[in-house]
Amino acid sequence: MANVILADAELIPRASISQVVLDWATGTDENDFELTIEDQTAPAISRGWYFWLDGSDVGGRIIDRRVTVSAGQSTTTWIGQSWTGMLAAKILQPDANQDYLTVSGKLPDVVRGLLKRIGLDAVFTVDSSDMSTVSNWVFQNPRYVDAYTGLRSLLASCGRRLDFQAADNKIHLDITPIRTITNAIDSDLVDFKAETKHRVTNHLIGLGSQELKDRLVSHWYADAAGNVSQTQTLTGVDEVCEIYDYTSADAATLKSETQKRLQEEQIGGTVDVTLTDSAGDGLRVDDKVTASDHASGMSVTATITKRIVKIESGIMTSTFEVGQGIMKETESGR
Template sequence: MVDLICADENGVPFHAVSDCLFDCAWGSGENDFELTLYDGTVLPDRGLVYVDGTEVGGIVDHMKDELSDGVSVVTYSGRSWHGMLAGKVLQPDSGQDYLKVSGPVNQVLSNLLVRIGLSDVFKVRADSTKTIPTFQFDRYCTAYDGIRRMLAANDLKLMFQEVDGTIWMYAQPIVDHNDTVDSDLIDFSITKDYRRTNHMIGLGKGDLKNRLVINYYADASGKVSSACTFKGRDEIAAVYDYSSAEKDELDKQTKKQLQDLQGAGAVDVTVHDGLSLDVGDRVAGCDHVTGLTVTAVVLKKIVKLSGGLLSVSYEVGDAASSKTEYSNYTSSSSSSGSTSGVSLTAGRGLSISGSTINAEVDSDDLNAVKQVAEAANKTASDFAAQIGAANKTAENAKSIASDAKSVADSAKSGMMTDDERSKLASVERGANAYTLPKASTDVLGGVKVDGSTIVSVDGVISAHVGDGASGRVVFPIGYVVMNTTGVDPSVDFGGTWRQLPSLGCFTFERIG
């Protein structure tokens, strides 16, 4: 059972918890953690969390509290130890173009911590006696990237460890796990690149014939220099365009771009027994039958703690920094074959070998596609039903229009002639007028006329029951009304209406 230690900003522990969900990562891409607590523990601002005696831990930057049905779930997040360095920038001294360091590695690390203001958080431990020759940092790089590059250039890796509340920072030699990971312990597949980009042409400032041009070449072992090794069918050239670069910068970046393309191939690994690796370590796949070996670098380490159980996984890649998953259970590494100086990233189900991207599709992927297709089919079916209903509505409208035309034609045929109008003019006004008796308690057989009562010319009396609004057009239940405004007909005609699916005009049916 592994506990997570909670401490204040001074590193003084006040609580140990195992009932939590903790996810911490450091290395390439992310350097942070997320912690979910279920026991009601409250961490202070800038509080520290760590697994005692390990490099797992960080500082609290954010808190999220979720209360549901009386149960509170608090989630904290922040930077891992590595992430605290990633949040700092190494700036050149005033008047200098670059920041340069040299000397014993422990002293160099101590000076850098003072420079970035973290000497009160980390203490440097003298694990290595190595001396750093003059090293020039990239301008305004993060402290994390700069320190890791400096150490890697001297075959060292950056390490942290918590001991009795003190967070130690130190350098250790990079470990090659070539003798640990072989065909007796793992399953793997290897792709070996016999030829890769071996000639990089760098283009800098200037135009046409005046443009700055630099050439770099790689030999069979991947070593980059200004000497041409491959020609003819064996030469594979690429162009690196850096139009704003002066000579020194173009020279540096062109060489780096070619070096990044010198991966030996690809390896997909499944590890049967857990390995203890650190960011910067190298792991190799080797087949004793063919003698093929491909080396990959550990780029990221992910540690998860759940219910007191700790699990560790890794991401590895080759010199081109092409990423893929590597864990205690399954892993893979691959080399980028890009010829444009752009790093490629292999996601789930993908691997990169030279200039080839391979994809594997499993049953889960096919099921996901099937579900999307079924959903699309259902949507199409629903639309087809709506279109059918719209066609029916259109046919009904056509029929109504035809009936209206027939009525109009009948009305036209029934119009009076001049002779008939002359005879009508001779009739005294009001000669055939008749007033219906108004119904009351004293008059029987009368008619009480209101806004919903209609008396036709032939004496037929008809009435419609509305919502009590005088003069309002009333539609019986079952009638369908279409409009272009989308306003519910109940606003104008009363009653209860429901909207029907339609394409074009809004369609409503009276249901009450």
Template structure:
């Protein structure tokens, strides 16, 4: 990959920058984990992350595969979202539900503290400004990731996460409309892009061997198909 991956030690102090690696980082309603293949030894509990990005998390496991003398190290763990997902939002003692209202940054900060993710996780006010949460009632004993995302959706917002300067910064911002972009919080999608497609097709018709009818078709850069 072209973007350097930062790896910390077990105490979460940056220890190295890796350029040669393979990282599969996922978050959403179905999975909040990552898989990293790299030719480096990384301690359990270390952080791996792309600076200023949602992509990153904590190393929970290692798979070492040895084939014909070559060792492949594959690490896996929870993304920042997965760390949220592992925490439970419970109602206060004697209360039926946990309810919140007010400034989003204040609420997020209180929720992160409630599930003991501070000071690593920090609620911040986005450049676009703070937003408000109308009175919201969480489901009983919901995981923090699902609960925060549901609260955000109910208020037309979306959860954003980025690792910056030793902290996992979290904030809520207005969920964009479809427009020319796809907002991953508004729909499910699976997108792929292929840059180098076949542009020459050979058609074989009647006949045998040298007597067989052959036609050639070509696509230009604009997708126009001709026999030139």
């Protein structure tokens, strides 16, 4: 049975209860929760309080409530932001008179500085020994970005992700290498449906600012394996060309965004992936899972985009959602 810690606005624990109904989510969207307290011994709580499950990433800050009255019975549901929702409610932006927000240094120090910048350093304690560094990393596309999305992008550039854990009455934020779960996954744990698509764009022409002969142009190419560069290898009947219209882009932005857009199109098809609880154990948002079907020679790698935790009748369950998978085929499966 999961015990829920209730803490006041200063993060000081006030009670540990088990009779709750919880619907909590973290990831690409939602990043919120609904908590109904059914324990009659629970203290009176209010907006601004926190809750968490010790030793896990499940928790957040209460910001609102919903009261439902039915057959003379009143039920209060507390609504709030998960830890990632608190980050998503803040914006990383350039300093005054600066084009971009730029950061450098060891990742733990950079994250501490960004948390202080958005006023959440009193909530989250960065507790990481990761020695990865960034040099002049620029928040540029977009320039104004919510802190959760910005931090995910920053850490992903180093193969890292955020990892939250409530312990010792603190909310620890660790920087952890992105995991790829592969050989341990078999068809009993991962269901997927994959459809190949080889006629994806492999030549993208980015069109930026200015007009006519002065208009900025950036050409990017993908090879048969989906690798993107400015060298063309697929020509003639194998070339699939497309225009990327970005009329406000300067030369540097046009170059980077055209490359990024073409890379996003190299998915090789459409993929739906379903994880069981057994396969998802220990996975977090931005981790990856790979599954293979030996009969067809098809292999799928998908990124975890959302984690949903529910508690009802004392039982906790976790489910996962994944983004668009990347698919590969062996020659035998063609």
